[in-house]
Amino acid sequence: MKRADIKQRVVSGSAWTLFANVSSQAISFLVTVVLARLLTPGDFGVVAISAVFTGVITLFQDVGMGAALIQRKDIDDDYLSTSFSVSLLAGAALAILLAAFSPLVASFYKEAVLRDILLVSSIGFLLSPFTSIHTSILSKRLEFKKVALITLGTNVVSGSISVGLALSGYGLWSMVLGKILSQPILIPVVWTVVKWRPKLRIIRRCFTDLFGFSSHLLGFNLLNFFARNLDNLIIGKYLGPQILGYYSVAYNLMLKPLQLISWSIGKVLFPVFSSIQDDPVQTRAVYLKIIKSISLITFPMMTGLYMVAEEFILSVYGDTWRPAILPLKLLCAVGAIQSIGTTGGVIFNSQGRSDLTLKVGAVSASAIVIGFIIGIQWGLIGVITAYIAASLPVFFLGQFYANRLIGLKMSALLSSLFPAAACSGFMVAVLAAFRYLNGSVRLEVATALVILILIGAGSYIVFAAKVFKVVEVNEALQMVKRKL
Numbered sequence: 001m002k003r004a005d006i007k008q009r010v011v012s013g014s015a016w017t018l019f020a021n022v023s024s025q026a027i028s029f030l031v032t033v034v035l036a037r038l039l040t041p042g043d044f045g046v047v048a049i050s051a052v053f054t055g056v057i058t059l060f061q062d063v064g065m066g067a068a069l070i071q072r073k074d075i076d077d078d079y080l081s082t083s084f085s086v087s088l089l090a091g092a093a094l095a096i097l098l099a100a101f102s103p104l105v106a107s108f109y110k111e112a113v114l115r116d117i118l119l120v121s122s123i124g125f126l127l128s129p130f131t132s133i134h135t136s137i138l139s140k141r142l143e144f145k146k147v148a149l150i151t152l153g154t155n156v157v158s159g160s161i162s163v164g165l166a167l168s169g170y171g172l173w174s175m176v177l178g179k180i181l182s183q184p185i186l187i188p189v190v191w192t193v194v195k196w197r198p199k200l201r202i203i204r205r206c207f208t209d210l211f212g213f214s215s216h217l218l219g220f221n222l223l224n225f226f227a228r229n230l231d232n233l234i235i236g237k238y239l240g241p242q243i244l245g246y247y248s249v250a251y252n253l254m255l256k257p258l259q260l261i262s263w264s265i266g267k268v269l270f271p272v273f274s275s276i277q278d279d280p281v282q283t284r285a286v287y288l289k290i291i292k293s294i295s296l297i298t299f300p301m302m303t304g305l306y307m308v309a310e311e312f313i314l315s316v317y318g319d320t321w322r323p324a325i326l327p328l329k330l331l332c333a334v335g336a337i338q339s340i341g342t343t344g345g346v347i348f349n350s351q352g353r354s355d356l357t358l359k360v361g362a363v364s365a366s367a368i369v370i371g372f373i374i375g376i377q378w379g380l381i382g383v384i385t386a387y388i389a390a391s392l393p394v395f396f397l398g399q400f401y402a403n404r405l406i407g408l409k410m411s412a413l414l415s416s417l418f419p420a421a422a423c424s425g426f427m428v429a430v431l432a433a434f435r436y437l438n439g440s441v442r443l444e445v446a447t448a449l450v451i452l453i454l455i456g457a458g459s460y461i462v463f464a465a466k467v468f469k470v471v472e473v474n475e476a477l478q479m480v481k482r483k484l
Contacts, residue, residue: 020148024155025256031159035166035175036249036317043172045241048248050117050176052229053098053105054124068210069136077199080133082206084198087129095122109236117176127183134194146193153189158182223358227365230372231383243380249321250328253312254335257301258342261294273350280406287347287406288416291340293472295420296464298339303424304456306332307431311449330384334391340417341395344402351405360401364394423464430459 036044069075069083102118138147162178170177191197231251236244273283305312309328313321348357367390375386403410434455443451464473 016144016148020151023152027155027159029256031162031178032249032252033316034163036321038166039172039175040242041245041249041320042241043175043245044248045236045244046111046113047117047172047175048232048244049105049109049111049236049241050114050121052232053101053118054121055225055229069133069140075140077196078201078203079206079210080137080196081199081201082203083136083210084129084133085200085202086207087132088200091125091127091129095125098122098125111241113172117172120176120180124180124183127187130187131183131190133198134190134196137194137196150186150190150193154182154186157185223361223365227368230369231387234372234376235380235383238376239380243323246321246324247327247380247384249317250324250331253305253328254302254331257298257305257335258339261297261301261339273346283347283350283406284408287343287408288412291343291413292416292420294339294343295417296423296470296472299336299417299420299424300427300456300460302332302336302339303428304431304453304460305335307428307456308449308452311445311452315446315449327380327384330381330388333388337391337395341391341398344398347402347405353405356401356405360398363397367394419464419468419470423460423468423470426463426467427456427460431456 069079099119099122102115102122105118106112106115135147135150138144138150158178158181161181162174165174165177232244232248235247273286306329309332310325313325313328317324344360345357348354348360368387371386371390372383375382375384378385399413400410402408403413431452434452461473461477464470465477
């Protein structure tokens with residue numbers, strides 16, 4: 001594939017994926033704000049606990065077959081039908097497993113409603129296989145526009161159901177039922193878009209080939225999920241659902257830039273890099289360009305969120321959520337690191353080295369888990385501090401092996417991140433100076449939030465465009481001027 005074609009597909013795919021994610025996250029954010037006004041932090045905490053168990057079950061939903069289909073160069077109907085059939089069997093088994101363990105989970109956390117939540121959630125595992133393989137087909141074809149529109153439509157329907165139920169007095173069930181009730185609506189839409197129809201059969205050679213790749217990826221996803229969610233398990237058990245509710249809101253806010261930017265681009269890069277996996281020179285060039293572009297967006301987003309955390313929480317969520325301010329500030333450091341670190345896995349998987357994904361993930365997960373266990377001794381802030389301490393060495397470990405796989409020097413990677421880091425630092429200095437000079441002025445929190453955002457964005461753009469003369473920023477500004 002020519003470099004021009006690669007660029008066009010990355011840009012087009014990223015644009016559509018970013019559009020879907022931005023729109024979906026905006027919807028998710030608005031839904032969360034409405035629910036935060038109607039429900040309690042304790043409700044959020046209970047649902048966060050249930051999400052850990054439904055989430056870990058979800059990892060086994062398609063046994064990693066979707067990613068294997070994308071990575072393999074040549075697949076036929078036997079491969080697709082095998083993937084569907086395995087996913088369907090796995091979904092049924094996992095639904096039964098989740099239902100069986102639901103009473104134990106409820107007893108462990110002393111929250112009886114958890115049993116009912118997990119029982120109802122198990123229904124989703126019976127429905128998910130009817131869309132997961134179809135969306136993998138679209139991603140393999142690089143038809144990201146269709147994937148984006150399906151993703152956006154799903155979130156609109158799910159969010160609308162959740163808000164409607166919350167306004168009708170269904171409490172925490174509004175968060176649980178939204179996604180489940182939207183699935184039956186999604187299935188006929190996806191099957192209309194993707195004309196392929198599965199056959200219930202499992203071909204041994206296809207399963208062996210796909211599982212050889214997906215087994216390592218499945219192991220990594222399990223470890224990564226456990227590392228990412230052990231904090232919820234520990235906080236929910238030892239500090240209670242209310243504290244977990246504050247942490248959950250702060251953590252999900254920190255994740256927004258990753259979901260909007262890094263994960264959006266990662267979905268595009270995996271099939272694109274898989275198609276050029278035999279050309280390390282082209283892979284390096286595209287990868288450096290991508291991580292520089294990611295950092296130019298996520299670094300100022302995370303540092304900016306740190307600077308306006310208090311005004312944001314109080315004006316958007318209300319004074320009830322004040323205890324979430326400090327956790328949000330601390331988590332911004334993790335978000336900045338992970339916005340780049342998450343791209344390393346794309347390199348491993350696109351190069352067919354899912355074994356490296358598993359090995360690096362095992363070490364990383366171990367470091368984070370140990371940090372959580374130690375940090376809980378000092379409460380919520382101790383857990384977050386331990387998370388930050390573990391994230392930096394984890395980032396360098398994963399990046400070291402990803403770089404080595406494509407022959408990329410660490411100095412080249414760090415150089416590509418420097419402009420975003422320097423411009424973000426300047427923005428923080430400007431905002432800190434503004435706070436100091438206007439310390440005696442009392443502004444309404446919403447007004448202060450708007451002023452700080454405008455000053456922060458303006459100072460960052462000026463410094464990036466005029467001082468560092470960042471090509472990507474100036475190109476973006478020129479594009480805006482042409483549109484105006």
